Amino acid sequence: MQMTKSESAPAPASARPSSEAPARAKIREAAAGLFCATGYEGTSVATIAGQAGVTKAAVFYHYGSKEQLFDEVLDGYYERQRELFTEAVAGEGDPRARMHRVVDVYFRYLVDNRRYLMLVISVLASDSPHSENIQKSVTPLVEWLRQEVAGAVPEEGPSSIEHLYVTVAGAINHYFSHARTLEDIFRGPMMSEEALAERAAHLHWLVDAIFARIATDADANAK
Amino acid sequence: MQMTKSESAPAPASARPSSEAPARAKIREAAAGLFCATGYEGTSVATIAGQAGVTKAAVFYHYGSKEQLFDEVLDGYYERQRELFTEAVAGEGDPRARMHRVVDVYFRYLVDNRRYLMLVISVLASDSPHSENIQKSVTPLVEWLRQEVAGAVPEEGPSSIEHLYVTVAGAINHYFSHARTLEDIFRGPMMSEEALAERAAHLHWLVDAIFARIATDADANAK
Amino acid sequence: MQMTKSESAPAPASARPSSEAPARAKIREAAAGLFCATGYEGTSVATIAGQAGVTKAAVFYHYGSKEQLFDEVLDGYYERQRELFTEAVAGEGDPRARMHRVVDVYFRYLVDNRRYLMLVISVLASDSPHSENIQKSVTPLVEWLRQEVAGAVPEEGPSSIEHLYVTVAGAINHYFSHARTLEDIFRGPMMSEEALAERAAHLHWLVDAIFARIATDADANAK
Amino acid sequence: MQMTKSESAPAPASARPSSEAPARAKIREAAAGLFCATGYEGTSVATIAGQAGVTKAAVFYHYGSKEQLFDEVLDGYYERQRELFTEAVAGEGDPRARMHRVVDVYFRYLVDNRRYLMLVISVLASDSPHSENIQKSVTPLVEWLRQEVAGAVPEEGPSSIEHLYVTVAGAINHYFSHARTLEDIFRGPMMSEEALAERAAHLHWLVDAIFARIATDADANAK
DNA sequence: TATGAATGAGTCTTCATTCAT
DNA sequence: CATGAATGAAGACTCATTCAT
Numbered sequence: 001m002q003m004t005k006s007e008s009a010p011a012p013a014s015a016r017p018s019s020e021a022p023a024r025a026k027i028r029e030a031a032a033g034l035f036c037a038t039g040y041e042g043t044s045v046a047t048i049a050g051q052a053g054v055t056k057a058a059v060f061y062h063y064g065s066k067e068q069l070f071d072e073v074l075d076g077y078y079e080r081q082r083e084l085f086t087e088a089v090a091g092e093g094d095p096r097a098r099m100h101r102v103v104d105v106y107f108r109y110l111v112d113n114r115r116y117l118m119l120v121i122s123v124l125a126s127d128s129p130h131s132e133n134i135q136k137s138v139t140p141l142v143e144w145l146r147q148e149v150a151g152a153v154p155e156e157g158p159s160s161i162e163h164l165y166v167t168v169a170g171a172i173n174h175y176f177s178h179a180r181t182l183e184d185i186f187r188g189p190m191m192s193e194e195a196l197a198e199r200a201a202h203l204h205w206l207v208d209a210i211f212a213r214i215a216t217d218a219d220a221n222a223k
Numbered sequence: 224m225q226m227t228k229s230e231s232a233p234a235p236a237s238a239r240p241s242s243e244a245p246a247r248a249k250i251r252e253a254a255a256g257l258f259c260a261t262g263y264e265g266t267s268v269a270t271i272a273g274q275a276g277v278t279k280a281a282v283f284y285h286y287g288s289k290e291q292l293f294d295e296v297l298d299g300y301y302e303r304q305r306e307l308f309t310e311a312v313a314g315e316g317d318p319r320a321r322m323h324r325v326v327d328v329y330f331r332y333l334v335d336n337r338r339y340l341m342l343v344i345s346v347l348a349s350d351s352p353h354s355e356n357i358q359k360s361v362t363p364l365v366e367w368l369r370q371e372v373a374g375a376v377p378e379e380g381p382s383s384i385e386h387l388y389v390t391v392a393g394a395i396n397h398y399f400s401h402a403r404t405l406e407d408i409f410r411g412p413m414m415s416e417e418a419l420a421e422r423a424a425h426l427h428w429l430v431d432a433i434f435a436r437i438a439t440d441a442d443a444n445a446k
Numbered sequence: 447m448q449m450t451k452s453e454s455a456p457a458p459a460s461a462r463p464s465s466e467a468p469a470r471a472k473i474r475e476a477a478a479g480l481f482c483a484t485g486y487e488g489t490s491v492a493t494i495a496g497q498a499g500v501t502k503a504a505v506f507y508h509y510g511s512k513e514q515l516f517d518e519v520l521d522g523y524y525e526r527q528r529e530l531f532t533e534a535v536a537g538e539g540d541p542r543a544r545m546h547r548v549v550d551v552y553f554r555y556l557v558d559n560r561r562y563l564m565l566v567i568s569v570l571a572s573d574s575p576h577s578e579n580i581q582k583s584v585t586p587l588v589e590w591l592r593q594e595v596a597g598a599v600p601e602e603g604p605s606s607i608e609h610l611y612v613t614v615a616g617a618i619n620h621y622f623s624h625a626r627t628l629e630d631i632f633r634g635p636m637m638s639e640e641a642l643a644e645r646a647a648h649l650h651w652l653v654d655a656i657f658a659r660i661a662t663d664a665d666a667n668a669k
Numbered sequence: 670m671q672m673t674k675s676e677s678a679p680a681p682a683s684a685r686p687s688s689e690a691p692a693r694a695k696i697r698e699a700a701a702g703l704f705c706a707t708g709y710e711g712t713s714v715a716t717i718a719g720q721a722g723v724t725k726a727a728v729f730y731h732y733g734s735k736e737q738l739f740d741e742v743l744d745g746y747y748e749r750q751r752e753l754f755t756e757a758v759a760g761e762g763d764p765r766a767r768m769h770r771v772v773d774v775y776f777r778y779l780v781d782n783r784r785y786l787m788l789v790i791s792v793l794a795s796d797s798p799h800s801e802n803i804q805k806s807v808t809p810l811v812e813w814l815r816q817e818v819a820g821a822v823p824e825e826g827p828s829s830i831e832h833l834y835v836t837v838a839g840a841i842n843h844y845f846s847h848a849r850t851l852e853d854i855f856r857g858p859m860m861s862e863e864a865l866a867e868r869a870a871h872l873h874w875l876v877d878a879i880f881a882r883i884a885t886d887a888d889a890n891a892k
Numbered sequence: 893t894a895t896g897a898a899t900g901a902g903t904c905t906t907c908a909t910t911c912a913t
Numbered sequence: 914c915a916t917g918a919a920t921g922a923a924g925a926c927t928c929a930t931t932c933a934t
Contacts, residue, residue, distance in 0.1 A: 021897075039349045041264035045925060057899050060926065118348040124400060125345035126262050135404040142408045158424035162408050166401070167394040167429055174393025177347060181358040185365045185385050201381035206390055209436035213428070216435070246915090268908060279908090280916050289908065467918075485795050487710035491904065503920050506905065564794040570846060571791035572708050581850040588854045604871035608854050612847070613840040613875055620839025623793060627804040631811045631831050647827035651882070652836055658885070659878035692894095714929060725929090726895050735929065 024062045026052040032073045036115035039122040040070055074123070074130060077116045078137040084109055085141055095149040096211045099168075102145070103203050107172055111196060114176050121177055141165075152214065159214060171206060175199055247285045249275040255296045259338035262345040263293055297346070297353060300339045301360040307332055308364060318372040319434045325368070326391060326426050333399050334419060340399050364388075375437065382437060394429060398422055470508045472498040478519045482561035485568040486516055520569070520576060523562045524583040530555055531587055541595040542657045545614075548591070549649050553618055557642060560622050567623055587611075598660065605660060617652060621645055693731045695721040701742045705784035708791040709739055743792070743799060746785045747806040753778055754810060764818040765880045771814070772837060772872050779845050780865060786845050821883070828883060840875060844868055 030051035034043040045066050049056045063069035088105040091098070110117055123130045146161045153161050175182075179190050189195060253275035257266040268289050272279045286292040311328040314321070333340055346353045369384045376384050398405075402413050412418060476497035480489040491512050495502045509515035534551040537544070556563055569576045592607045599607050621628075625636050635641060699721035703712040714735055718725045732738040757774040760767070779786055792799045815830045822830050844851075848859050858864060 023897080037350055039262065039264060039345070041262060042349055044923075046923080055899055056925090057901095057927085058897080061896095061898065066925065121344050121400070122262070122348035124403060125341040125348060126265055127260055127403075131403045135407060138401075138404045139407045158421055158428045162405075163422065163425040165408070166397050166405065167390075167425070169401075170393030170395070170397025171390040172393070173397060174389050177344070178361075178389070178392075180347060180354045181361045182385075182389065184358065184362045185388070198381055199386065202386040202390070205381045205436070206433075209432045210429075212436060212439070213432035244914095267906075269906085278916055280910090280918095281914095283909065284915065469918080483796055485708065485710060485791070487708060488795055490902080492902085501920055502904090503906085503922095504918080507917095507919065512904065567790050567846070568708070568794035570849060571787040571794060572711055573706055573849075577849045581853060584847075584850045585853045604867055604874045608851075609868065609871040611854070612843050612851065613836075613871070615847075616839030616841070616843025617836040618839070620835050620842060623790070624807075624835070624838070626793060626800045627807045628831075628835065630804065630808045631834070644827055645832065648832040648836070651827045652879075655878045655882035656875075658882060659874070662881070690893095713927075715927085724895055726897095726931090727893095729930065730894065 021062070023052070023054050023058060027054060027059055027062055028069070028073060028076070031069050032076070032119075033115065035070060035073055035122075036119045039119075040066075040126070040128070071130070071133070074119065074133055077113065077119065078134070080113075081106075081109060082137060082140075085144075089144060089148075095152040096207065098148050099145075099207050099211075100204055103168060103172065103207060104200065106169075107200055107203060110172065110176050111191075114179075114191075117173065117176050152211075154214070154217070159217065164210060168203070168207070168210075171203060244285070246275070246277050246281055250277060250282055250285055251292070251296060251299070254292050255299070255342075256338065258293060258296055259342045262342075263289075263349075263351070293353070294356070297342065297356055300336065300342065301357070303336075304332060305360060305363075308367075312367060312371075318375040319430065321371050322368075322391075322430050322434075323427055326395065326430060327423065329392075330395055330423055330426060333395065334414075337399050337402075337414075340396065344400055375434075377437070377440070382433075382440060387433060391426070391430065391433075394426060467508070469498070469500050469504060473500060473505055473508055474515070474519060474522070477515050478522070478565075479561065481516060481519055481568075482565045485565075486512075486572070486574070517576070517579070520565065520579055523559065523565065524580070526559075527552075527555060528583060528586075531590075535590060535594075541598040542653065544594050545591075545653050545657075546650055549614060549618065549653060550646065552615075553646055553649060556618065556622050557637075560625075560637075563619065563622050598657075600660070600663070605663065610656060614649070614653065614656075617649060690731070692721070692723050692727055696723060696728055696731055697738070697742060697745070700738050701745070701788075702784065704739060704742055705788045708788075709735075709795075709797070739799070740802070743788065743802055746782065746788065747803070749782075750778060751806060751809075754813075758813060758817075764821040765876065767817050768814075768837075768876050768880075769873055772841065772876060773869065775838075776841055776869055776872060779841065780860075783845050783848075783860075786842065790846055821880075823883070823886070828879075828886065833879060837872070837876065837879075840872060 027048065031043070031048045034048055034051060037043075045059050046056055048069075049059050052059070059066075059069065063072065084105050085102065088101050089098075091101060093101070120134060123134065142162065142165050145165060149161055153159065153164065155161075175190070183190060186195065190199075250271065254266070254271045257271055257274060260266075268282050269279055271292075272282050275282075282289075282292065286295065307328050308325070311324050312321075314324060316324070343357060346357065365385065365388050368388055372384055376382065376387065378384075398413070406413060409418065413422075473494065477489070477494045480494055480497060483489075491505050492502055494515070495505050498505075505512075505515065509518065530551050531548065534547050535544075537547060539547070566580060569580065588608065588611050591611060595607055599605065599610065621636070629636060632641065636645075696717065700712070700717045703717055703720060706712075714728050715725055717738075718728050721728075728735075728738065732741065753774050754771070757770050758767075760770060762770070789803060792803065811831065811834050814834060818830055822828065822833065824830075844859070852859060855864065859868075
């Protein structure tokens, strides 16, 4: 996996109290990178330890088990994501403007944490119990969205907020999760600033298209 | 990945006639299920053999290696997908109608082969060389789409066919790939016929919204 | 632990069908020796494999786990023991004579399988679930004894068959189980043929003393 | 086993005054319980520390090594046992009466310290050097017994004091050491006061049976 | 006086793969 | 055609022990 952005920079997602033992942080960062690149099963504790520059035993000393280490890596991802969404929500504006802001936040987050997306995806692909962990983050977001657009979006049916969420989230994710298979189609690098800006523009365009359509539907119903 | 086919292998990898040794088929089916459920690394040859009711050695006798078996499973998925798209393409109608048809075909395909989607996803999540395999299937589809909607869709920019493809594909996939995390949001089972029908309706609604917006854009540009 | 008797001779307890894979037998014999000498926890699979002249993986191939291997070793011990007792029971004579015969059989068995006694003891010392295994062998023996001496021994109270069994079994076992701490007291080797003969004579003397006392008690009661 | 006492150890191994650091005592007590329940190999320093509510490092600080801790636990057992026997010996009466007293003392001791018996047994079962430690306690006891019953018991042969000691010790021990396998045979709990009283009565009955037989033998010899 | 952090050696176990039969 | 037996390498994890602070 190629990282357009800095490889060694401590990922935002893993920012932790500075009082943390340095070895602990090094282990988590190494683990994050490896879990994202090769998945849970594909990553061995020995490799993590090697990458972190500590002994295998140190990994177990600090995290107890491979599974717990994985959990903490995953938690860090969602913790940061929740923080960002909370900030994004704080602002003002009509539903469409808020939707744009949420889309931007999530899009930017994925730009910086593309590798984590792979982690999430690999968790969902296997039927591991970690997916509950992920669910805990998704549900509140959609519930919040439901409130934000209440009135502007039908409560039920094919254009309800659930469907819109899935569609927009899919639209954002897919660009990153399937990047490797799309390189031929998008001529030029998909992670360049220009390409990313264009994709962001598309997402705004998409949100507008959706809201326009909802408005049209409402008009038709009103008649 | 090199396919150093063992000399004594009983059948060419790509031919899968009904005369195929029954053990071979049973192994491939068991492998498909297990690879989808627990990924490549998470599935052991012993488990596959057990599920297929054959010995471990038989797996190697028929498929040479775990990798080759995996390749054949993956190939089978894309082979069928390609067949379906070819059929879907054959029909007539305006770009929007064709788009609806393609969406329907892919959607229905995922309904029947949801587990394979997980397989594809797990391949993409890890940086395994199998993703090339997947790319080979995606590129022709988009190129075909490009021709089909030529004229109706801008050639460049945020509403170009590449972006539309990613968005629609993402919208279709996400419903299935993230189903486990979305169950709370969609009250009731997501894979019931009603729920699937509603999702299909949403996808049509989405395609219409997109085409409507493109038309609006074209009008604005024309002025 | 010093073995007065042949060290390499296949122990009677491990006699198995000759169709058994030779490696399997070698592993079990090595395991038996080591488990007896150093206990379950104190014996590593690597050591067993080394002693048996096979690889570690072979041990798991043949026995699945360390625990299952241990079970089979233990089973072998009790299987043989049960066979011997069944033979001993078959004969005729009054209760005292039968008791003598059972004592002789068990005593001789311990002479040949002293190391197994250590195994049993180490199982009882830890609160492992293997002790159930042992119980299954003890209960039927006592029940049989109860029938054999019915009428000759009180059904209840301090001289009932349960107590006699415990006492005689303890008298037999202790000589072997505590041999290491008794060497100073018995001047000369405790496992020499003379020493063993003397101990056997003592056990007969003990049985006679017990039966004599039971007779005395019965006379006293009768009055 | 070498006792390379670490220079900074806070207290001599044998002195155990009430002024002892409370952590030290807590560690020893936790260790005693665990060693008895799961044996030396089966007990980890981490578990001991956890049970004692101290850190692993504290165990090493106070006891230097796992072996030394084990030694002290074992020493404590025999120290108390020696004290009890010394008291029991102090009284008067004929050999038979003294024998009864010694049996009672040892029996009562085991009732209170059953778990230690398991410890001793597990030591004997493995060929660890700790068994020398045990021997040091047994030899003096038998030598004292030899003097006490001098004249009343043959000096040699099957009814000599060595054999009687082994038999009686075995009779006492077996009830406790094999309790788990005997529960089916003794209906009702083996460690209830009634059951224990009955077992004690049996032991007295046994001693009487033995002395009666010795008297009979002496009469026969005298003739 | 006490401990948090660290570790090298070892634990049991699983793995994909080979090969004589 | 198929497999039982075997294995070297690697898997996650535990252990008693040390040491700077």
